[in-house]
Amino acid sequence: MTIASAPARPVGQLLRDWREPRRLSQLELSIQAEISTRHLSFVETGRSRPTPEMILKLTEHLDVPLRERNQLLLAGGYAPAYPQHGLDAPELASVREALRLVLTGHEPRPALVINRWWELLDANAAVAVLTAGCAPELLAPPVNVLRLSLHPDGMAPRIRNLAQWRGHLLEQVRRRAEQTGDERLVQLHDELAGYPGGREAAPRSANVVLPLRLEHETGELSFFSIAATVETAADVTVEELVIESFYPADAGTAQRLRALV
Template sequence: MTITTERIGVGAELKRWRRARRLSQLELATLTGTTQRHLSFIESGRSQPGRAIVIRLAESLGLSLRERNDLLTTAGYAPVFSESGLDEEALRPVRAALEQILYGHLPYPALVVGPYGRVVAVNDAVEVFTEGASPELLEPPVNMLRLMLHPDGMGRRVRNLGEWGRHVTENLRARARRSPDPRLDDLVAELAGYVPDVPVGPDHLGFSVPMRLASADGELRLITTLTSFATATDVTLAELRLEAFLPADQATAELLRLRADRHQ
């Protein structure tokens, strides 16, 4: 018996992404510089879009480089954005720049993460996050999101885990809504299970709060900053994030400097 599967066409994919972005055909057509009639024909399969308009539609929809390549492939065209390995010569200048940035951020923790929280590179100050963590969580490739919230990782040391952990999981949920991904959904479900419920009272200010992390030297209060390579044309580079942690008060800055001096 032969089992056949229906191939999803580019029109159906465009409609799915347009609805996910909550755009009307007219809105997307205007953003792309085409007509609603033309877009309607593409979505219904009555018109086969050219390569250039597929690229413009993907850009107007705010798709990631990987998603743009996938849409081009669905439309029958070759991907246009390269995907290099981090160890390839093409990304050598980028690796050198990242190492310099990580070093320059000392004595504060900073790391480079890839998709789903996979750690790519860290500076020496990140040891404050691995302090007392279960060896299983530190086996490469380390997942920083899991390390941060797992009870055998940082979770037991984050004193405001309910508030700060909710901040982490809600950001991931927002990303999953923007770019649906079953693997990300599974990760969010796992991480949410580590985060205790926090009652929302009249003094609730939201979940964007400094992390309060207990350490051998005292409590640290850290603010998270995220940097992405917005103009990257390589899929691998576009999916990297530089996550840096800054002291939220003078006491934390001094403790981190002391830790750095001790490890020199």
């Protein structure tokens, strides 16, 4: 289990940093958390030291991810409340089994498991349809699926609607970076933004979703994706897992997939 080092900033300032982007006043948060506004003000200014129970209550109402809840507890002088096991740890054996069932059950359609930073943790055989032709160095672990998608030596040359798909992915990273305050995500966004390919909003059309339109030797493959998470996670690693499943956006793609995989 990984234990992070304590942040340098006081816990009150960190709580305020989580409250303000959510556009919650001290009054609104204090009502939700059933504490006095005066007490919350004292906590944020450092005049009062919050208990671990108070920190957890506030972070629950602020929808703070488990990783950052542990950081706030450390800043307050307390031990982390949520474990963080490696995905290969015995404690997560049932989670691994469930993930593998989802991935294999989704074939012949591509599906993969990623973490908070879009690093590839597992995938089914059909993902090879997406990654065909990518440079070997981009496929060496740890694989970042966004880098693999947008890098000039990755999938980018095969993505027919690259500007739209790139804009969609950059917006996802930007939003998650703002939600978590994670510097690694900020750096990832800056790296991806430096790749060529343009950036466009999805055009208004008859499409109900933005498809990933990918060139393939058998013809164009068109996908849309659905992401799933573990809603009841009480472990940092498990909370950050995302299963991204790709589905054919048209009948032609479905037929080609059945023949390919």
